[in-house]
Amino acid sequence: MGRSFGIAAGLLAGLLAGLAGGPMAAPALAGECGALANLRIEAVNLHSAAEVPASGDLPAYCRVLGTVRPAIGFEVRLPLRDWNGKYYGTGCGGFCGTLLSDAPGFTNAMNYGLRRGYAASTMDGGHWGTGSADGRWAAGDLVARMDWGQRAVTETARVSKVLVRAFYDRPQRKSYFAGCSTGGRMAAMEALKYPKDFDGIISGAPALDYTGLVATGFAWVAKANTGPDGRPILTTARARLATEAVAAACGAKEQGGLVADPRQCRFEPSSLRCTGGPAQTCLRDAEIGVLEKWYAGPTDSAGLALYPGGIPLGSEAHWPRWLTGLGNAPAILPLFAGDFLRYMAFWPSPGPGYRVTDFDFSADPARLAPQAQTYNAATYDPASATVRPVADLSAFREAGGKLLIYHGWADSLVTPFMTVAFYEALAKGAGGLDALGQTARLFMVPGMDHCGIGTEGPGIADTGIDPLTALERWVEAGEAPRELVATKRDAGGTALWSRPVCAYPQVPRADGAGLACAAP
Numbered sequence: 001m002g003r004s005f006g007i008a009a010g011l012l013a014g015l016l017a018g019l020a021g022g023p024m025a026a027p028a029l030a031g032e033c034g035a036l037a038n039l040r041i042e043a044v045n046l047h048s049a050a051e052v053p054a055s056g057d058l059p060a061y062c063r064v065l066g067t068v069r070p071a072i073g074f075e076v077r078l079p080l081r082d083w084n085g086k087y088y089g090t091g092c093g094g095f096c097g098t099l100l101s102d103a104p105g106f107t108n109a110m111n112y113g114l115r116r117g118y119a120a121s122t123m124d125g126g127h128w129g130t131g132s133a134d135g136r137w138a139a140g141d142l143v144a145r146m147d148w149g150q151r152a153v154t155e156t157a158r159v160s161k162v163l164v165r166a167f168y169d170r171p172q173r174k175s176y177f178a179g180c181s182t183g184g185r186m187a188a189m190e191a192l193k194y195p196k197d198f199d200g201i202i203s204g205a206p207a208l209d210y211t212g213l214v215a216t217g218f219a220w221v222a223k224a225n226t227g228p229d230g231r232p233i234l235t236t237a238r239a240r241l242a243t244e245a246v247a248a249a250c251g252a253k254e255q256g257g258l259v260a261d262p263r264q265c266r267f268e269p270s271s272l273r274c275t276g277g278p279a280q281t282c283l284r285d286a287e288i289g290v291l292e293k294w295y296a297g298p299t300d301s302a303g304l305a306l307y308p309g310g311i312p313l314g315s316e317a318h319w320p321r322w323l324t325g326l327g328n329a330p331a332i333l334p335l336f337a338g339d340f341l342r343y344m345a346f347w348p349s350p351g352p353g354y355r356v357t358d359f360d361f362s363a364d365p366a367r368l369a370p371q372a373q374t375y376n377a378a379t380y381d382p383a384s385a386t387v388r389p390v391a392d393l394s395a396f397r398e399a400g401g402k403l404l405i406y407h408g409w410a411d412s413l414v415t416p417f418m419t420v421a422f423y424e425a426l427a428k429g430a431g432g433l434d435a436l437g438q439t440a441r442l443f444m445v446p447g448m449d450h451c452g453i454g455t456e457g458p459g460i461a462d463t464g465i466d467p468l469t470a471l472e473r474w475v476e477a478g479e480a481p482r483e484l485v486a487t488k489r490d491a492g493g494t495a496l497w498s499r500p501v502c503a504y505p506q507v508p509r510a511d512g513a514g515l516a517c518a519a520p
Helices: 002-019 030-038 110-114 144-168 182-193 209-223 235-249 286-295 316-324 332-344 370-373 394-398 415-429 467-477
Strands: 044-051 061-070 070-080 086-091 120-124 174-180 200-204 378-383 385-390 402-408 440-445 483-489 495-502 507-512 515-517
Touching: 030 044, 030 061, 030 144, 061 144, 061 182, 070 110, 070 144, 086 144, 110 120, 110 174, 120 200, 144 174, 144 182, 144 370, 174 182, 174 467, 182 200, 182 286, 182 402, 200 467, 209 286, 209 332, 209 370, 209 378, 316 332, 378 415, 385 415, 394 415, 402 415, 402 467, 415 440, 440 483, 440 495, 495 507, 495 515
Parallel strands: 086 120, 086 174, 174 200, 200 402, 402 440
Antiparallel strands: 044 061, 061 070, 070 120, 378 385, 483 495, 507 515
């Protein structure tokens, strides 16, 4: 006990001296991992610090668990050897609520950085929930809403950097953050509102305008597919007709099954209307109506667009998971819409009796404004048809930061059109696309589902691109990425094809036997 107390005291004294610019005490090193739990960090309760042996492809690391008061749960993993000198923070998905420290792949996965030698962290968004679609925590708690909306990542970064310095006897030389979906919104929020937290940020499929998307947009999609009897109008089996028809109309066959850019495709759902042929080869009027509303996006009673764009053409292969139901599992989008509207979107919350079909597209969007200030990294203004980021990137640019944004063109959950409009709004504030490209670059990935979760169609998985390596080269060597390489693999990991994904607005063009990025 005396030795542990002495180590803790030494760590604390060294940390305070280091923060004041004085000499640091000897580093904790691997054998002193447990002493980190005794550090005193402002507004933080450290619960445990313990060594975890190497397992599989993960190195041995020091695992630190704690809470930033009042309720931001976090975990930090510090490699016991071969630390690369850098820190990697990650976001969380949906409404968060759990500490998904061992998330697989790349999306919101701290182990992706740990495998590469980073000290890595993740957090739960500032509350506990039974799953990522559970919004009950927000019903009467404005503090929890702010933690999830803005505070969880910056506070976790603050604590992680203190732990890194104490454990290694020096600060990280570079800091990176990666998140997708809600994590992508968190990433954008960091660049816009907390520009000195990270040197490089990856924002994937960002749910930038949470109120416009998850309240208005999701309510529109769910309500459009709810019949008078409360049952879905368009089922998964019937929606397959749209999958095939869109692929044919959009030239997907010539693109290896991919719809390169849904904005360039012209498809009329009415082309599938039954006119006397077999019912299994055509759609009824009510089903056609669902498609028309989905592809068009939400409007009010006067026809004013309430959110940029609708469900993208070319995303149909992924509808069973998000929109129409997958086997015995219900569609995910209506679940998110339900809890967001009941517990998170309004103040006061309407509670469990509220139904998604109660949403009024003429009156309710204005009621979302107070929570938009808490949640949104950018907001769509229907009156002017413009996107308004919460800030420009000037402070992030002056701090030397680099922002890499990616989004799948086949994302039917967090639809991609808002991300393009957001990037163009940033460009307008920065003096044009060329000027913005010095700080931020956007990569739109054909065929990719939401965060690469679904691989049923022709699109890639989340590990089919490597934005982190591209960002490291940009931050550390000044090599701005002109393209990412997208690779489609089969279930066994064999590469089926690779193609460039160009920095927006460039697109791949035939160049000899391959493709090269060029002006659209």
